[in-house]
Amino acid sequence: MLIAWMRRAAAALRSSMTAQIGVSITLISVMLVAGCGYAVMRMTREQLREGGEVLMLANLAFLHEDLAVAQYDVERIGQRLVNRIETQLGSLHVALLDDQRRLLAASDWFDVPLEVLPKSALSTNEIPPGITHRKLRWLQQLYGPLTEVWTTPDGRMYRLLVAEIPVPEGQPRAARGPLAVALALEVTQTRDAVLHGWKVFFGALVASVVAASVLGMLIARRIVIAARRLGTAASRISARALHERLALADAPRELQESGLAFNRMLDRLESAFKRLSEFSSDLAHDLRTPINNLLGEAQVTLSKPRTAEEYRAVLESAVEDYERISRLIEAMLFIARAEDARASLQCEWIEMRQAAERVRDYFEPLADERGITLACELHCKPQAATRVWADKTLLVRAIGNLVTNALRHATPGSDVRLAATPYDDGACLIEVSNEGPAIEADEQARIFERLYRIDPSREGSATGSGLGLAIVKSIMDLHGGRATVTSGTGQRTVFGLWFPGPRGADSPVGEAVPRSREVEQSLGL
Template sequence: MRRFAPASLSLRLVALFGLLAMVILAALGTYLSHSLHVQLERRDDEELAGKCRSINHLVEHAASLEDILARRHLVLDTLTGHDQLLVRIARADGSTLLESHDPTRTPPGIDLSQVDIRAWDSIQSWKLGDLRARYVASKPVTRSGEQAVVLVVRTASDRMLLLAEYRSDVWWAAGVGALLAILMSYFLVRSGLRPLRTMAAQTRAVSANRLDTRLDLQAAPRELHEIVESFNEMLDRLHRSFQQLSQFSADLAHDVRTPLNNLMVQTQVALGKPRGIDEYQALLSSNIEEYERLSRMMESMLFLARAENAHVVLQWQELDVAQELTRIADYFEGIADEAQVRLVVQGAGRLQADATLLRRAVGNLVANAIRYTPADGVIRLQVDAAGDGMEISVSNPGAGIPAEQLERLFDRFYRADPSRSSAGGSSGLGLAIVRSIMMLHGGQASVTSSPGQLTVFSLRFPGRSAV
């Protein structure tokens, strides 16, 4: 099924503005028309009631009903200038006494005797076919005591006819106003969206070689500040990631090149002339060391790649932390003796974690600590409660780490002391693996250090832990 592309933002805004203008103008025109209708109808009713009072006055001052017929011209004079007013004066028994029936002002088919009088001395509505009229009826009494029935009907109104024309003009004005609003909104929307076009032009300038480009926050409207800030933060993250990736590629090439060069040079030297069996065996032993170094590097990189893509499945189990730390200390006891340092385990507690990954993370920290601890130094493996979690720390004395290097310690291939990059076969990936393991556990790894003081690496496990 074909999917239609969404309409542009400009078109949507123009359509919404146009619709809004039409609704507002239509509502305003309707309100004005209704308000004028109410006012004109009230004035017509006042006039209708006034004519009824005038005729009642004539009837009440007449000597008798017959006298009204003799003074017929006074009743008709009352209606002069009001062609839409009809009058019927009837006797008490309902027979017509007088009726204004001038053909020039009486619509055809109107029979005032058919009016169903529902109330007296109040204005009512009356409908006969397509004709709508309003009337008022009363029962005045002559001086002789004879009762009459006076009915005054308005069949039409000049004001209402004017209102119909006014209503038509209002709708025309509303339509033209809506059209003008749509045209004006088009230009206003284009002007209002100019900052977005400017931002689009700035973003088109961003490339792999210009990741330091940032959108101008001051030039953007206040409503777009959050978007601009978020976009700039995204560019900052991309810039840092790109720099780290570039540095990672360079470090990887450097670290792989060293063992490969060693293998190639040693092999070329060995092939330069015939050698004895002992020399070939020594060459193969040296090559095995380089191969093992490459293998460890590839294994570490594979683990980091799997961890970042959440392909590592944790085997959760409850662990006795002190027992695990003691096991790690026993494993590194031989290496520590050679380096003339001691390992001390302190604290106790239990936590939920993957045992293999926990041992690998702490083991990497211990291996680093042994590498950089001076002779006769003490490395402490300590566990403490941290809120509802658990914190494992590995501390060691030594030269310390400068503050500007602390943030990069967990980056891949980064070494605080490049001169010792090959010590102990270090690949520069150990701390990066520690951070990935802690991320898999939902925790975090951190380090505190200062020159000449203790260096403390901490592994903080979250709320799964229990003391």
């Protein structure tokens, strides 16, 4: 049951950012309070222990001096000396022992059994003058712990120290050998104070847990309220309200980048939705005309009996509309496949001179029919590479669409030029230009959109679907290149195709590489 509860709590924690922030603040606060409190309590306990040991060593030094003044006559002055120390400091009890640890003199309240005294003894000659905490730590590094703790059956606690006082030869005393001094400092009150401090510490820790939990949740809710506000605003945005955007003026800086990204995504969605709506409208218009023609002709034909010749005339008339619908569907399918990120290219090195000649041979009869000259130009250094890295079928289709478009809008009696500029790094710039009506700047920005025609009346829609340039753009997107257009009053209209070349080791590198980079920059790549 406990495991199931812990699993539910963990799941709830993972699903709530407020809970995660609140728990994080609580844990950090508790760790800080616990760490600081533990460090303070430990330091306080060490300071109290060291203070007691410094006190014992100082009184030991005084006792050694008093014994030296009395010529170590323990029988005569020993009892008075130990009682004086106990009288001056009631919590410190002293006993004098001989070299066999037999009792010679003890203060009135010294009730420590001799067998519990520390076995090792510190020589008073090792005690430095002016004992301090730093000198005490030095002694501990040399000799280890100087004292031991002993607790009486009734709960009193003593800190015990045994020291050895060397006795010079020739001094009058009852026994031979050095004297031993046993000091017992009662630390019961100190222990109780430390225990009380630990109780206060744990109480403060519990209080800090409660306070940190409450404050942590309040702070977490305050932090995530901005995210909730953004979420509420985002939930109001729908297909009918794509113009709305998230208000970021009062949003935290940490959320502004996400909000900006969300707004940019909405801009793209709105633009795509608008294009889709326009595309659906244009597509319906382009399909409605031939379908209405077919429907009208069929209805008129079926209104009364017809001869075989009349039926044949109707079918022949319908072929053109069928061909237009077929071309439109084929173009739409091609664009849909081209926009699929999984679409693969069969790129290879293609001789640009041969490809240009092939296009010119194919379109030259159409150009002659319209009284237009079709010229091919290849701009490259002598003996330089004249190839382009592209999918052969798509390359020919892109160039063919541009040439068809140029022939359709060229001024009769003018020329259409197909120019190619290959570069040694595999990149290639292909340009198709003609003399004809200029394309306005706002129309240049939309000319590669689906079903977009410059002529709003859609004249000539029977011969063009409005998808030729959209197909060109899709082909260039597949190659990682770019399709551009430049036009203006009094100048030729130029459509450009920039093929960036291969991205692998097969790409030849030569002197023309910097030049191709300049072309990329001029095209805005």
